[in-house]
Amino acid sequence: MxxxxxxxxxxxxxxxxxxxxxxxxxxxxxxxxxxxxxxxxxxxxxxxxxxxxxxxxxxxxxxxxxxxxxxxxxxxxxxxxxxxxxxxxxSKRCGVSDVDQSKSQMRKKRFSISSSGWNKRSLSYYISHITPKLKVEGVKEEVQRAFQKWGKYSYLRFSEISTNDADIIISFGNNNHGDQYPFDGPGNVLAHAFFPEMGLLGGDIHFDESEDWTLDVNNNENNGVNFYSVAIHEMGHSLGLGHSSEPDSIMNPYYKGPRLQEIGYDDMLGMHSLYVTRTLTNEVKTTMPPSKVPKNPHVHWSTFSDENCTDDDVVTPESITTPKPNSPTKDGISDCKGNFNALSCLRGQIFLFKDDLLWRLNEPGKVLPRYPVKMLKFFNTLSNNIENDIKIDAAYERPDSNIVMFSGTKYFVFNGNHLIENSPRLIIDYKFPRFVTKVDAAMVYGNPSLTYLFSGEYYWIYDDQTKSLLQKHRYIKEQFRGVKTPIDDILTWNGAIYFFNGNQYWDYDWVQNKTKSGYPKNASEFLFGSNCRDNFRYH
Incomplete structure (x- = not known):
């Protein structure tokens, strides 16, 4: 009792x-x-x-x-x-919600789609009221310029009409302006827009007339609100995109002042998913012209997602680029012998590194089309900072969504667009003993998330939030019984932990503190499928 x-x-x-x-x-x-x-x-x-x-x-x-x-x-x-x-x-921002509580946050793409989009490819717009603070022709030019930016990657066509039966109505208003979402006066909410399927207001864009609007791109944030910078953001909502937590994305909710606004990679992928990959109502299926993408586009993902490496609905950057002819296949690498340099789950996909090549997988056994590629072709920002014969030993995604890649005594921190934190840096930052000259494998596990780092016969636990080593080196075989050392790679996937050595892998049972029965198994067949020989071709 x-x-x-x-x-x-x-x-x-x-x-x-x-x-x-x-x-x-x-x-x-x-x-x-x-x-x-x-x-x-x-x-x-x-x-x-x-x-x-x-x-x-x-x-x-x-x-x-x-x-x-x-x-x-x-x-x-x-x-x-x-x-x-x-x-x-x-601070100044858009009035549209950042998070949709009605939708599960467990499974998100790199970009945020909050609508099914328009079901036609030609859209009309009508500018019903313009604040006297701005010149009419200036506003019309900026609206047209912003729509053209979005049209490049959506294949949508926009035309201005002079009646209010347009698909998209653009206007300025004060306080209660007829849509149940009153403005709050100067500062904070600058504008809001409605997703395409939201009834009579679907697609409409409203600007708060009380703001100090300007068309001057040379003004800083304290000298008025640049109309174009706000308009191109609100148009993203009008076309079906939600907010992104990526600071440099057009769809980030916060106003950063006048700046050169270019459609980001996340935004391109969103347009591609909404308007390029599907046939719209009453549209005859035709071959689309190739999308125009920036030269040498950086790999870029929105940081807003609670992904746990289970996403099987991924839109890839190469899916919107012009297909390139295949180069001759490389002899001598098509024997599925394993011995991978690094393996990690990054942004909901499996990244596999071997020598100078990179594969991306939606899940074990499902390699994305046209892979592998040269690793430095994908992470092209590395090519300006390192020698061409670099090998990635281990990689993981930090809790702040930045990616860490280890190579020998150095490591690189990648934010999805650029190297940051003065990369490359020395691995001694992780407070390793002096005998550690490379990191063999890394994984993030637990709640709160902690980083497990493996080298030789030892492992360490590191807290990326506090930048502190939580324990001194311990023998791998003490905690991870049944695993063969030294470890080549580790993959966490759907809650499972897989250890790799050579061309073998083990499924580890965290509760029982040992590998599961029936292992080891063939690593190449697990990752590339039974026909793995055909997957070892690069482009």
């Missing part, structure tokens, strides 16, 4: 930790008061569910919401309501 009473009390004590009244939440988050204005911001933009009593919002939900707010704002994801986060919430 005493034991039962103990567990009952323990249960309610845990509940009290997880579910506090609003007026006590500040005690759980660095003693900073979460006021009504902050809660309303997080609910307005989708970070917290608007249904249900506010008094039942849990501490965990508040902290998760704050981390997501910080992610969209490009801040360090602490989950604490610090001054930077408060400033962000008051």
């Amino acid at each position: 005493i034991v039962k009473l103990f567990f009952v009390l323990l249960y309610f004590s845990l509940c009290n930790v997880q579910c506090l009244p609003i007026d006590q939440i500040n005690q759980k988050i660095n003693n900073i008061h979460i006021n009504q204005e902050t809660l309303e911001f997080m609910q307005k933009f989708g970070y917290l569910d608007q249904s249900g009593p506010k008094s039942l919002i849990s501490t965990e939900a508040i902290m998760d919401a704050l981390k997501l707010v910080q992610k969209f704002g490009g801040l360090k994801e602490t989950g604490n309501l610090n001054n930077e986060t408060l400033k962000l919430m008051k």
Whole structure:
């Protein structure tokens, strides 16, 4: 009876930790008061569910919401309501929600699609009211220029008409302007738009007339709001795209001031998914002209996703580029002998490195078309910083969505577009003992996520959030029984952990602290399928 009473009390004590009244939440988050204005911001933009009593919002939900707010704002994801986060919430931005609470966040593409898009390829627009702060012809030119940018990658055609029966109606308005989403005066919300299928307002774009609008691209953020920079963003919503947490994306919700606005890679992929890969209503299926993409495009993903390497619906950058003729196949590499240099799950896909080649897989056994490619052809930003014979020893994706790649005594940090943090850097940053000259394998596992680093017969646990080594080196065979060392690669996939050595792999049971029965198995067949010989061709 005493034991039962103990567990009952323990249960309610845990509940009290997880579910506090609003007026006590500040005690759980660095003693900073979460006021009504902050809660309303997080609910307005989708970070917290608007249904249900506010008094039942849990501490965990508040902290998760704050981390997501910080992610969209490009801040360090602490989950604490610090001054930077408060400033962000008051900064200029779009009025469209950042997160759709009605949709599962467990499975996201690199870009965010919030609509099924238009079902026709020719769209009309009508500019019904222009603020007297701007010249009419200037506004019309900027609107046309912005639509042309989107049209390059969607194959949509836009034409201006002079009546209000247009597909997209563009206007300026103050406060309550007839759509149940009133503007808030100068600052904060600058404009909003409606996704294509949203009834009579579908596709429409509204700008807050109370803002200090300008057509001058040379003005900085403090000298007015540049119309074009806001318009090209809102058009993305009008065509069906949601917000992106990628700081440089046109679809990031926050206004960064006037700047050269180019359609980013995420935005291209979104347009490709909405308007290029599908046949629209009453459209005769024809061969589309090749999309125009920037020269030497960088690999680029939106950082907003809670992917756990289970996404099987991936749109790849090469799927929107002009097909290239195949080069002659490379002899002597088509024997599926394994011995891969590095293997990792990055942005929901499997990346496999061997010598100077790279494969990408949607899942084990499913290699993307036209792979492998030269590794430096894909990560072309590396070619300007390193020698051409580089080999990637290990790679992993940090909790902040940046990618770390190890090569010998150096490592590179890649944000999906550029090398950052003064890369390359020395692996001694990880506080390894001096005898460690390379990292053999890496994985991110657990909740909270911790990074496991393997070299020779040893492994370490590293916390990327605090940049600290949590334990000194331990023998791999003490924790990972049944695994053959030294480890070549590790892959975490759908909650499973696979260890690789040579052309063998083991499925590891974390609970039982040992490899599962029936292993090792053939690594090449697992990754490339039974016809792996045909997959070892490069382009």
